Amino acid sequence: MSMVAPKASNHYAALDALRGVAALSVLLFHFDEWLGQKWLAPNARFAVDFFFCLSGYVLSAAYDKKINDGWAKSSFLLTRLIRLFPIIILGTMISALYYFIRVYKFGYSLDYDVQLHALVLGLTNLPFLNAPKAIGGPQVFPLNGPQYTLFLELAVNLFWVATHRVSSLYFIAVLIAASFGLMCLFGIGGDTTETFWLGLPRVVGAFYLGVLSFRLESRTYGIDERYAWGLFVAISAATALFFYWPSTMPDISGVIWGFIVSPIIVVCGSRVSLSQRSKRVGIILGQLSYPIYALQFPIFLWINGVYQQITGYRDPITLMIVLVFVVPTISWLVLRFYDEPVRKYLNKINHRHRTRGSVAGGNLTR
Numbered sequence: 087m088s089m090v091a092p093k094a095s096n097h098y099a100a101l102d103a104l105r106g107v108a109a110l111s112v113l114l115f116h117f118d119e120w121l122g123q124k125w126l127a128p129n130a131r132f133a134v135d136f137f138f139c140l141s142g143y144v145l146s147a148a149y150d151k152k153i154n155d156g157w158a159k160s161s162f163l164l165t166r167l168i169r170l171f172p173i174i175i176l177g178t179m180i181s182a183l184y185y186f187i188r189v190y191k192f193g194y195s196l197d198y199d200v201q202l203h204a205l206v207l208g209l210t211n212l213p214f215l216n217a218p219k220a221i222g223g224p225q226v227f228p229l230n231g232p233q234y235t236l237f238l239e240l241a242v243n244l245f246w247v248a249t250h251r252v253s254s255l256y257f258i259a260v261l262i263a264a265s266f267g268l269m270c271l272f273g274i275g276g277d278t279t280e281t282f283w284l285g286l287p288r289v290v291g292a293f294y295l296g297v298l299s300f301r302l303e304s305r306t307y308g309i310d311e312r313y314a315w316g317l318f319v320a321i322s323a324a325t326a327l328f329f330y331w332p333s334t335m336p337d338i339s340g341v342i343w344g345f346i347v348s349p350i351i352v353v354c355g356s357r358v359s360l361s362q363r364s365k366r367v368g369i370i371l372g373q374l375s376y377p378i379y380a381l382q383f384p385i386f387l388w389i390n391g392v393y394q395q396i397t398g399y400r401d402p403i404t405l406m407i408v409l410v411f412v413v414p415t416i417s418w419l420v421l422r423f424y425d426e427p428v429r430k431y432l433n434k435i436n437h438r439h440r441t442r443g444s445v446a447g448g449n450l451t452r
Contacts, residue, residue, distance in 0.1 A: 099365040100358035101140060102372025104322060104351070108133040109375040111329050112232070113382045113413055120386055121402040130329040131274075134235055135292040135344030136351065137379075141239060142296025143352045145246070150300070159247045164436060166243050170236055171211070172428045173380045176420065178208035180384035181229035184391060185221065196220050204229050211237050215279045224278040230383050234277045238289040246293070258298050265291025266345055273337040292344055299349045303356075314357035321351050377417035377425060385413050 111130035118124035149162055182205045188194035189201070197218075204221050207214045213226035213234065222228025227237070246253070265287035276285020328335070328343060360368055389408055394400055 098144070098356050098358075099360045099368035099372075100318065101144075101352065101355040101368075102375075103360075103364075103368035104355060105137070105140065105375040106368075106371025106378070107326075108136055109378040110414070112379060113409070115329075116232075116382065116386070117402070117406050117409075120390070121400075121405060123402050123406060124334070125332060126406075127329050128334045129331055129340070132335075132340035132343055133329065135288065135340065136325075136348045137235070138239070138242070138289050138292035139296040139299075139344070139348040140352050141243075142246075142293035142298075143300045143349075143356065144296070145243070146297050146300035147356075153247065153250050159250075161440065162247050163244065166240060168429055168432045168436065170240065172425050172432075173377055173420070174211055174230075174233065174236060175209055176424065177230045177233065177381050177384045178205065180381070181387055182208070184384070184387045185229070188391070194220075208233065211240065213237060213282060215282065217279070224280065226277065226279055226282050230380070231277060232379060232383060234282075234285060235289075236380065238276060238285050239293075241286075242289045242293045245290070246297070253297070255298070255301060258294050258301070261294050262291050262298065262345075265294075266341065269341045270338065274340055288344075292348065295345060295349045296352060299353050303353055311357050311359060314354040318351065318354035318358050321347055321354065325351065373421055374414060374417050377420050378413055381417055381420065382409075382413050385409070385416055 108130070111127045112133050114127035115130035115133075117126055118128065149157070153159070153162065182201065185194070185196060185201055185204075189196050200218055200221055204214055204217065208227060208229045211233065214223075214228055215226060217223030217225065217228040222231065225231045225234075227233035249257070268287040269284070269291065272284055273281075274284060274288055275281025276288055325343070325347060328339075386409060389412060390400070390405060393405060393408070
């Protein structure tokens, strides 16, 4: 066993690569829901549990010590808002503009107050319960269906930082066990009004599995890199087989995968070292994973709408081919020319504000 502690870094290149592949797999999964093509990645919906588990692990690695040392919880939450909200706002605006044009140019029947309601809730990352079907109901985020996971992510981030001082291993284990039991009893959900509450045990269980994995690894010797490599490759290959298995697996299969396999992938992936070229590819895939995931539905709305407006019919195969190329391309452009500059600007303002606050506080104590 290696006595090297887990890397105290936000970048785990092997996990970044897997995160990017998982985001693309979710895109292929959605072709079933959007285009009736369920044969591509019928079980990639369970990638969400990997995202939550990875989030728990990485946030613990990045912020556990800082929070224990007295870092303000409000600073952590502001950091998370800056990380997630630029893309959330953009995705909501893209979809809202699509519906606006459909209504006012092509006569689509949709009440103005419903459009406004969906827009405001989407921009503030709050669920629209009982949304009308005309705008995308029963999805709780009708302007961007996958956004429900971003609401859950921020909710569990808030809970994690609020309960950080009492988050003993026993407390974490109870949360995981309760979440596992609820998911076994009631299944997996979160995206629709009827199943919305089921998203809570899903995100709490997966996120705290990541937290638990980091806590246990930091207290033990961890896994030797030689064994981590082989285990990571083997389990990643098995996961790919699971995601792309040609028939839809029951929820219980996803629960078992999420609670057993996902944390093993995260822990092993955190120990894997890549060559410089592979590391660059992995980091790029990781950077693209969030915009690919969060913008795929708004991009689909426009590609699908424009294609049908031009041709007069819907061709699922052509649309899938176009989307597989267009979604990553637009995601890269958004990342480089919108998301990164906006976050850099907001972080600069946030840093300046914190610095001024520290100086003022120092002056008051003199």
